[in-house]
Amino acid sequence: MRTYTNKKNVQAKPYYTDRFWKAPQVAKYEVESDEVFAADLAAIKAKFPVSDAFIQVEQMTVWINASDIYGVLELMRDELAYTQLSEMSAIDFIEQRDEFEIFYQMLSMTKRKRIRIKYTIKNGQAVDSVEKLFRSADWSEREMFDMFGIEANAHPFMKRILMPYDWQGYPLLKTYPLQGDEFAAWYEVDKIYGKEAREEIGPEIRDTSTIDRYDSERFAKLGHEVPKGTEITGDEPKNEQNYQEEGGVFLIKKFDKDSSKVIDDPQR
Amino acid sequence: MAQHKVNYTQDGGLPVALTSIDKIVNWGRSNSIWALTYGLACCGIEMMASGASRYDFDRFGTIFRASPRQADVMIVAGTLTKKHAEFIKRLYDQMTEPRWVISMGSCANTGGMFNTYATVQGVDRIIPVDLYLPGCAPRPETLQYGVMLLQKKIRANKAGNAQKPKRLM
């Protein structure tokens, strides 16, 4: 069994610590090593500034400026046959550089190639919506807003998509505690019963490894259950839980194992 | 005529049974527990399996209803998210009394493995629960046994009195 550590103060610390093993970067290759990508990159470079481009795991990544995103995606869709925006979202680099990386994952069905367009924005900046180009960006941009708080300019319905509309905080930020902040912990109680009910309902029990054997409010020893709130001494009698009272039930015949026929031949 | 003579003193002599009001009302209640379909996650699949032909919930008189106004028991099967919490409270309030709640699976009991910001840590923070079924997910047998224990609980109550208000607060 894992050794027990008290997790009571885990939420007080910021969630993001450098406890994850950092995988070494996948090897990067020159764009010139692939003809199709080289042609695509040349077409993009002819119209927009590109700060970096390379191939990783058979996909090309192109770094552009944040203001060019609509133009680049339009060019890729209409002239380079990248007709599908399969995914887009943000990555939180606030702690390192006070900025977000935004990525757009493009797929060409005819060329059978994928390109990733990337750029960075400063924390607090908004991005340009590409919802007019790709309908799939509609929900992706709303999700990005929901999870990171990055707004998309000119989006037709810039609201949260997964969390409730009245939620506070952006859950995918690295600084957001996994088990929720104060607002999240009391969200349902505040909303349904009001703040006054907090005391009566009590805080959430997040530490799942605590079991108090002498707590008869929340726990029961299986087979030795007692009524809620009883003082527990430790020598509670075993109580047989059966689903029918001894005296039998009105209009229902009590099942008797001894007088019933048991068929245990699987080939019967 | 002799062969049609009815022996009134023996069981089954006539289609007449003597009993008390409590027993007959509770017999009716406990054998027609209509359940509100409340599959919220994977536990809902086990709940559906219990209702399907192999486990056959109908023989307990448990028939799933899609409306809270026709249901007696709410089987909360699955993960309750914080966004959904207000709706479970509203549906519970819409159920007519007497009403019961079965919390099915670890998620509904305690939040289960979802120790995260978006999951309610146990439905008993929102509505009062009568029966907790352990498991992830509980087998249909567990749910059947739970329903039989609920029947026993119903039989133990007085039928005439209104159900004591089960309040969280």
Ligand code: SF4
């Ligand atoms: S208890 Fe397990 S099976 Fe049931 S809803 Fe939760 S995760 Fe799914």
